[in-house]
Amino acid sequence: MLGPPELDADETPAGRQGVTTGNAEVEFAGGRKGDALIVAVRCQGAGAVKVAVRPVQVAFRVECLAGKVGTTYNQVAVSGVDRAGTVSVEAPSAVRWSLTVGRGAPAEEEAPRTDANSPEAS
Numbered sequence: 001m002l003g004p005p006e007l008d009a010d011e012t013p014a015g016r017q018g019v020t021t022g023n024a025e026v027e028f029a030g031g032r033k034g035d036a037l038i039v040a041v042r043c044q045g046a047g048a049v050k051v052a053v054r055p056v057q058v059a060f061r062v063e064c065l066a067g068k069v070g071t072t073y074n075q076v077a078v079s080g081v082d083r084a085g086t087v088s089v090e091a092p093s094a095v096r097w098s099l100t101v102g103r104g105a106p107a108e109e110e111a112p113r114t115d116a117n118s119p120e121a122s
Contacts, residue, residue: 004098005040005071011104015087019098023090030084031103036077038102039087044069045095052088056080064095077106 004016014037015028031037037056043049043064052059053076062072091097 002042002069002098004100005042005073007038007040007100007102008104011038011102013100013102015099015101017089017097017099019096020089021091021093021096023088026087026089026099026101028085028087028101031082033082034106035082035103036075036106037081038073038075038100038104040071040073040100040102041089041097042069042071042099043091043095043097045092047092047095049095049097050090051099054086054088055083056085064091064097066094075104075107 003018007013014031015026017024017026039053041049041051041062043062045064046066047064049062049064056078058076060074087101
C-alpha cells in the first residue's frame with residue numbers, strides 16, 4: 001500500500017497520517033474562511049473505515065477491499081471548516097489506511113439539468 005493520498009496542486013495540506021491499522025486521531029491545522037476541507041482516505045483490506053471530522057460534526061464511511069488499494073476524496077464546505085480540528089478514524093485491524101487532510105477552493109456545484117424527456121422540458 002502506498003502512503004497518504006496526494007492533494008491537487010492548488011490544495012494546501014493541513015494534516016496527514018501514514019499507513020496505519022486500527023483506530024487513530026489526526027489533528028489538522030486551521031485554514032482560511034471560504035475554503036473547503038478535504039479529507040482523503042486510502043485503504044486496503046476487507047472492512048469499513050469510519051471517519052468523523054470535528055468540530056464540524058461530519059462523518060462518513062469508506063468501504064475497503066481485500067487485495068485492492070482504494071482512495072476516497074471527500075470535500076466538506078460547511079460553516080466552521082476554517083477552524084483547526086481532529087479527524088477520528090475507526091478501522092478494523094485487518095484494514096490498512098492512510099489519510100490526508102487539506103484545504104482548497106470549494107468545488108462548484110452543477111446547475112440542475114432538465115432531461116429532454118421530462119415534463120419540465122416541454
